[in-house]
Amino acid sequence: MRVAYNEQMAELANLLGEMAGLAGSAMERATQSLLQADLALSEQVITEYDRISELSGVAEERAFALLALQAPVAGDLRSVVSGIQIVADVDRMGALALHVAKIARRRHPNHVLPEEVNGYFAEMGRIAVALGAAAQEVLVTRDPERAARLRDEDEAMDDLHRHLFSVLMDREWKHGVAAAVDITLLGRFYERFADHAVEVGRRVIFLVTGKLPSDSDDEYGIASAPR
Template sequence: MREAYHVELEQLAENLASMSLQVADAMERATRALLEVDLGLAEQVISDDAKVDDARAECEEQAYALLALQAPVATDLRTVLAAIHAAESLERMGDLALHVAKAARRRHPDPVLPEEVKADFAKMGEVGVSLARQVEQVIKSKDVEAARTIESDDDEVDEIHKHLFTVIMDRNWDHGVAAAVDVTLLGRFYERFADHAVSVARRMIFVVTGKMPGYGPDEL
């Protein structure tokens, strides 16, 4: 029974890791759609979002079944509870990629981003996708140091996000209010995407150590 139970726990972790790759791919495509004004890629992200939702539902169903049928304790209990929270964060990451793709579709055939901020969004997309792929490895390995690296890497996205405000508030900004709003919202989507990657990493630290690192209001 215990062997079968641990096989189920491993399967749950595999499903979460797979979800991480799904949202990484979604944000990678959404960013390309945004930067390259690619309607086809935007539509692909939008249509594929249902798969992320289904993956979350499957992970939660597995987790609740383990809670109900196996009554796990100690590390096993932390693993199941962390999986429930991680699945929620990963689904939100998918939703944020969806929002980016919808912005690209909404403005098509016009570009959403002015030229002077494209490099910033390219970098935020690159770092965000990298964080999601790192999460996949952390879920599989439960490597505490690798999980902590995700939190430090998130700082780069935060700095770019702050920089965007200085760009749109500059007196030389001549792209109007609508473009400023788009840049503000999109910057927030990328910042939150990275934050949720950090949240998942913290859950993995909790599984291993039994202690939850610092968290923000969205994780209460």
């Protein structure tokens, strides 16, 4: 029974890692579609979200089957419950990439972004993809120290998001309300994508240590990266 449980948990972890990898790839393509007004890439992201959604359903079924058939307790129960919560976070990451692609498709053949904010979104996209890859890594390795560093890496995304608002509020803004609304929404999508990746890291820490990290990682014996 124990061997079967361990095998099933390993399969669930690999499935979650695959989902995170797909979400990161989706955001990479969505960003390219946004910057290049590439309709084909937008359509690809929209179509491939079905795969993330499908895997999300499979992962949930496997996690609930473990609860029902294995009746886990203590650390095993923590692992299964964390897995169920991580499914929701990773699925949401895929959905946020989908939202970016849909905005790019809706504005095609026009570009969504004025030239002065292209650099912001190119960098936000790079950070989002890196965080998606890191989330995939920690799901597979269950390394709590690597998971803790996701929060520090998210700070660059938060900084860009704040700076983006200063551009939108500048009295020299000349691109109208519709563009400002699109940019506000897009900035939020990237920020939330990163937040969900960080949440995956937090749940991996909880899974491994039994404690959910707060603003102070030292309390859990996990060293933060320098700020």
